[in-house]
Amino acid sequence: MVEEKDPEGGLRLRGVTVAYDGVPALADASLHLPAGEVLAVLGPSGSGKSTLLRAVAGLEPLTAGSVAFDGADLAGVPPHRRGFALMFQDGQLFGHLSVGRNVAYPLRLRRTPRAATRARVGELLALVGLDGYADRAPGTLSGGERQRVALARALACAPRLLLLDEPLSALDRALRERLAGDLSGILRTAGTTALLVTHDVDEAYAVADRVALVRDGRVVQEGAVADVDAAPRDAAVARLLGYPHVVGDRAVRRTAFTLAAGAGGACTGTVLHARATSAGRRLLVDLDGVGPVDVVPLPGTPEPEPGERVEVHVDPTGTAPLGGPGR
Numbered sequence: 001m002v003e004e005k006d007p008e009g010g011l012r013l014r015g016v017t018v019a020y021d022g023v024p025a026l027a028d029a030s031l032h033l034p035a036g037e038v039l040a041v042l043g044p045s046g047s048g049k050s051t052l053l054r055a056v057a058g059l060e061p062l063t064a065g066s067v068a069f070d071g072a073d074l075a076g077v078p079p080h081r082r083g084f085a086l087m088f089q090d091g092q093l094f095g096h097l098s099v100g101r102n103v104a105y106p107l108r109l110r111r112t113p114r115a116a117t118r119a120r121v122g123e124l125l126a127l128v129g130l131d132g133y134a135d136r137a138p139g140t141l142s143g144g145e146r147q148r149v150a151l152a153r154a155l156a157c158a159p160r161l162l163l164l165d166e167p168l169s170a171l172d173r174a175l176r177e178r179l180a181g182d183l184s185g186i187l188r189t190a191g192t193t194a195l196l197v198t199h200d201v202d203e204a205y206a207v208a209d210r211v212a213l214v215r216d217g218r219v220v221q222e223g224a225v226a227d228v229d230a231a232p233r234d235a236a237v238a239r240l241l242g243y244p245h246v247v248g249d250r251a252v253r254r255t256a257f258t259l260a261a262g263a264g265g266a267c268t269g270t271v272l273h274a275r276a277t278s279a280g281r282r283l284l285v286d287l288d289g290v291g292p293v294d295v296v297p298l299p300g301t302p303e304p305e306p307g308e309r310v311e312v313h314v315d316p317t318g319t320a321p322l323g324g325p326g327r
């Protein structure tokens with residue numbers, strides 16, 4: 001039998017508005033994060049993602065709406081009484097404390113007995129893959145290691161909700177990709193309900209079960225990652241999800257265009273030039289009615305010259321219909 005989740009369990013925002021000096025940075029935001037799941041809040045810079053997270057944490061007063069957890073309204077509950085933990089882009093470790101003492105810090109604040117603290121710190125360091133690091137000084141760690149320590153510290157008191165604000169954005173791409181996978185595993189193992197703010201779709205997809213898209217202070221689409229990815233609401237949402245192009249009524253990924261062998265391509269265009277990319281050689285083609293797109297050339301055939309008219313095939317697996325439900 002499939003267990004039914006309490007529909008009011010987890011985090012629920014209803015019509016949340018936050019204004020700075022009378023100007024709303026977040027307007028009428030509603031979303032639901034079921035207990036035990038991870039929700040990515042994805043949006044461009046300045047769209048209101050951090051404001052949303054701060055409103056949930058209780059760090060910004062609401063102009064309108066409500067934030068509730070497990071069905072209980074949090075109005076009037078100060079940040080430190082919400083049972084939430086926060087982690088930022090720069091993990092903000094205490095430089096003068098060892099790794100072990102950083103992780104133990106929230107436990108000591110709660111006067112956890114020494115032996116229990118030691119055991120918990122060992123467990124948390126193992127969880128984040130830093131067994132044996134307890135005596136290291138934060139200054140001797142790599143950026144990725146520091147973020148793991150910050151994560152262990154955030155999880156120390158088993159928060160009922162973990163709020164992550166761009167936790168990986170300070171790291172380089174390769175490390176970010178690896179840590180996103182690790183973060184997903186750690187959150188699943190710990191069974192933590194988490195809200196992750198990010199502007200990176202790959203990070204959102206690697207870590208989260210659900211995604212909420214924020215634009216101009218509004219939650220414009222929300223749902224399970226697979227559902228949202230399969231049907232972005234409009235071209236702007238599609239762009240955030242890694243579909244930079246629109247052909248007809250479909251959003252198209254950068255990688256979906258290939259040169260058609262002979263006639264019969266879905267689109268026509270004019271070759272601008274050929275260029276090397278990290279994914280291999282590409283033709284930049286000015287697609288009629290669409291604009292410049294990267295096209296995979298046909299192996300083993302002469303490359304068309306700039307100015308030549310070509311037919312281009314669109315791989316349907318790299319496309320999605322626009323017009324999905326909002327929220």
Ligand SMILES: Nc1ncnc2c1ncn2[C@@H]1O[C@H](COP(=O)(O)OP(=O)(O)OP(=O)(O)O)[C@@H](O)[C@H]1O
Pocket residue numbers: 020021025043044045046047048049050051052199
């Ligand atoms: N304390 C503040 N006072 C005034 N305006 C603010 C304040 N904090 C944020 N804003 C404004 O509110 C809007 C949303 O900011 P917010 O930080 O929530 O965006 P964001 O999506 O998290 O952006 P980024 O990805 O760049 O961090 C922006 O226009 C920002 O300038």
